[in-house]
Amino acid sequence: MSDDRGHVGTTAVWAGEQHDSPNKDVALPIHHSVTFSYEDIDEWFEVAVDQKPGYIYSRNKNPTVRPLELTMRALDGAEEAISFSTGMAAISNTLYTLLAPGDRAVAIKDTYGGTNKIFLEFLPRMRVDVALCDTLDFEAIEAEIRKGCKVLYLETPTNPTLKVVDIARLARVAHEQGATVIVDNTFATPVNQRPLELGADLVVYSATKYLNGHSDAMGGILCGPKPLVDAVFHYREINGATLHANTAYMILRGLKTLELRIQRHNENGQRVAEYLRQHDKVESVFYPGLPDHPNHDIASRQMDGYGGMLSFSLKGDFDQVKRMLPLLRYAHRAASLGSVSTLVGPPRVTSHVELTPEEREAMGIPESLIRYSAGIENAEDLIADLGSALGKL
């Protein structure tokens, strides 16, 4: 990233430190206060109607939460950013702000499980027409967009099979229809991919994953042009899915090491994927950094790194997975991803537990698939650990 923002690593450290504490704190103070007092009633009014900067009530704005938003705004090169209590709050508040009864939304089938529920259950209940397309059939997605739509919703790379979607190509077609393009950038983070530079209008995150990075805080972020983000902020103020100051502090602290961590996640993802691909107990490996990944070329064009997420299937059935996972020493068998420690889980018991084997097969999810969120450990140890577990099968 160039221009006046500075490089990613610099922005991540400094953008949140330009707060004006009277004590000149170097670390951001955590403002627990729910409300903020005014001697001057005229000033209170001016702050209340946004004529003057300031804070009124922490459901709306808070002086610890705001620096996190400013940091994400800078990292994504956006005009504005706001935060939420979780990633799902960011996604649902954004969709519920932009879509009204009678509108049409186009999305890919491989969105995060919670997002998929919004498309399949909650938006249809609001009488929003939803078209879910095959994630890798860009022509079919374009055809659906051309039937007219208000929102195009993408996520890339996807969970759990690391499909890569061409953001620039689909955003162009969506803009011909006047649609708003939303990209969930949770897997890539602004270090590896900046959707706004590729033509997206809005970018959403689960900050619970890489942005915080330590599996100890939940949050969500939305970045984009001020009018759109302000509209979602107006909804969130009333909907109430606000991020707490304590949590904002933790995410902002995590963000300071984002570039360092992602560099290591990228390196570990690549090395583990290459190791697994040549292993005779492994059937297939899904990782955008492998040259035979179906969209390796798109990934190379639109990403600065391939990330720490990968998945692989074992030769044999699900019993092999049940035997292998407990043998790993350097991996938590747990849901979620994007932590400093390696996390593994089979989609069959996590993200895709509610589907039948046939439905998983239709989504290209083998029964013996293992999702692997490579942490920031030393790659040699991760590879030795995998080798030892696979060797015992």
Ligand SMILES: *Cc1c(COP(=O)(O)O)cnc(C)c1O
């Ligand atoms: C986890 C996740 C979400 C939801 O975020 P929460 O913080 O758990 O609400 C959304 N999208 C992606 C890609 C995710 O991995």
